[in-house]
Amino acid sequence: MLRSKYTIQKFMKIAFSGLISLSFLLILILSASQSCFAQEDEFANDPVAGTFETGLLGETQTTVTPYAGEFEMHIQHRFGLIENGLEDVFGIYATSNIRMGLNYGITPKFMLGYGYTKEFKLQEFQGKYRVFTQTESNSIPVSVALYGNLSINSQDKLVFGNDYAFSDRLGYFSQIIVAHKFNDKISLQFAPSFTHFNKTDSLVEHDKIALTLSGRAKVTPSMSVFFEYDQPLNIDDMREYTNSDQTDPEANLTFGMEIGTSTHVFQVFMSNYEGITPQRNILYNKNKIGDGDFLVGFNILVRF
Amino acid sequence: MKKMKFLILIAIATIGFAFTVQQQKKAAVWEVPAEYKSMENPLAKDAAGVNTGKMVYMKHCRSCHGNAGLGDGPKAARLKTFPGDFASAEFHAQTDGEIMYKSIFGRDEMPNYETKIPSKKERWAVVNYMRTFKK
Numbered sequence: 130m131l132r133s134k135y136t137i138q139k140f141m142k143i144a145f146s147g148l149i150s151l152s153f154l155l156i157l158i159l160s161a162s163q164s165c166f167a168q169e170d171e172f173a174n175d176p177v178a179g180t181f182e183t184g185l186l187g188e189t190q191t192t193v194t195p196y197a198g199e200f201e202m203h204i205q206h207r208f209g210l211i212e213n214g215l216e217d218v219f220g221i222y223a224t225s226n227i228r229m230g231l232n233y234g235i236t237p238k239f240m241l242g243y244g245y246t247k248e249f250k251l252q253e254f255q256g257k258y259r260v261f262t263q264t265e266s267n268s269i270p271v272s273v274a275l276y277g278n279l280s281i282n283s284q285d286k287l288v289f290g291n292d293y294a295f296s297d298r299l300g301y302f303s304q305i306i307v308a309h310k311f312n313d314k315i316s317l318q319f320a321p322s323f324t325h326f327n328k329t330d331s332l333v334e335h336d337k338i339a340l341t342l343s344g345r346a347k348v349t350p351s352m353s354v355f356f357e358y359d360q361p362l363n364i365d366d367m368r369e370y371t372n373s374d375q376t377d378p379e380a381n382l383t384f385g386m387e388i389g390t391s392t393h394v395f396q397v398f399m400s401n402y403e404g405i406t407p408q409r410n411i412l413y414n415k416n417k418i419g420d421g422d423f424l425v426g427f428n429i430l431v432r433f
Numbered sequence: 434m435k436k437m438k439f440l441i442l443i444a445i446a447t448i449g450f451a452f453t454v455q456q457q458k459k460a461a462v463w464e465v466p467a468e469y470k471s472m473e474n475p476l477a478k479d480a481a482g483v484n485t486g487k488m489v490y491m492k493h494c495r496s497c498h499g500n501a502g503l504g505d506g507p508k509a510a511r512l513k514t515f516p517g518d519f520a521s522a523e524f525h526a527q528t529d530g531e532i533m534y535k536s537i538f539g540r541d542e543m544p545n546y547e548t549k550i551p552s553k554k555e556r557w558a559v560v561n562y563m564r565t566f567k568k
Contacts, residue, residue, distance in 0.1 A: 178552035196548040350491035
């Protein structure tokens with residue numbers, strides 16, 4: 130009885146993530162046929178501008194990269210869970226996580242970046258390349274970017290147990306991001322990803338495929354609201370260990386607001402993720418949406 | 434006596450501050466290359482074109498030029514040169530090409546926006562929006 134209930138729950142999770150992918154594709158097909166930017170003018174083949182405010186939206190990457198020669202400094206902060214209420218003022222006085230990073234636009238479509246995160250003393254190197262950019266006439270209907278992140282856990286080697294090797298410290302995250310700007314106000318993106326850790330905690334799988342759907346809607350010319358949903362695919366047929374479902378990562382929901390100016394972007398949101406680094410978030414998140422395990426986070430981005 | 438000293442201190446501080454407030458100078462004549470001066474604005478001045486321009490203006494221009502283009506944005510007071518009154522007849526006597534050139538290429542305290550506003554459509558859209566400031 131318990132087993133069948135469990136199977137139904139699993140099936141529902143997989144069906145839900147499938148539904149997300151399908152609905153995104155459907156929306157894309159519909160919008161491409163409508164051609165929101167349909168203008169038979171000299172702008173027709175120009176790339177669309179401002180699909181998203183910046184390369185980061187809450188917890189996920191977007192198809193946007195810094196301009197060639199431009200630096201982008203990131204300050205990302207996550208407070209503790211809000212569950213304790215006034216005791217720690219909704220997580221503000223709880224243990225927090227912070228990341229500081231710097232991205233640099235090498236070409237208008239290619240960026241490299243470095244960052245460090247407080248939890249697990251992660252040193253990160255990342256790169257993003259925008260393969261396609263959506264055009265005004267929708268002759269190219271989507272922007273597509275490839276994103277890769279390599280994290281190095283720089284904690285003491287005792288943490289890694291016996292038979293330590295440097296490669297135990299490494300975690301990888303790769304993602305293909307597909308975004309569509311519907312009009313000046315609404316943009317949506319879908320991003321499947323693959324996470325791999327060389328060494329994980331006991332019974333935690335080394336690989337994980339996840340799907341991310343995110344979008345933003347402008348409320349005023351400089352303020353937007355946004356959301357993000359991340360679903361790790363915990364599929365039984367892909368399991369490395371038979372009992373690893375005990376350590377399955379949880380899905381994430383992020384929602385918040387964003388204010389963009391010429392040189393700064395501010396994002397304040399609620400999220401289930403506390404790891405900041407994408408591979409930690411995807412593989413190790415234990416905060417459940419249904420249990421209300423949310424925390425307050427903010428991102429500050431400075432361009433110069 | 435203590436009160437007197439305090440009052441003198443306030444008086445000196447007030448006079449001191451009065452002299453530190455800089456008078457903004459009027460912008461010098463800005464010669465725009467002929468090719469830009471006569472450049473046609475290819476973007477229709479319809480609601481869509483103006484709205485796109487408003488988004489660009491509010492993001493990049495508002496902080497100095499102000500919400501209504503009067504040159505009274507939050508950063509304007511720190512500039513040595515008055516950012517200009519976009520509601521004036523003098524401003525609107527310019528061609529669209531002249532306004533676009535000055536807005537995008539900049540000079541002195543007016544920054545260059547070639548990389549920040551790479552889209553040609555957005556460049557003309559912001560001109561369309563600035564045209565709505567006409568009194």
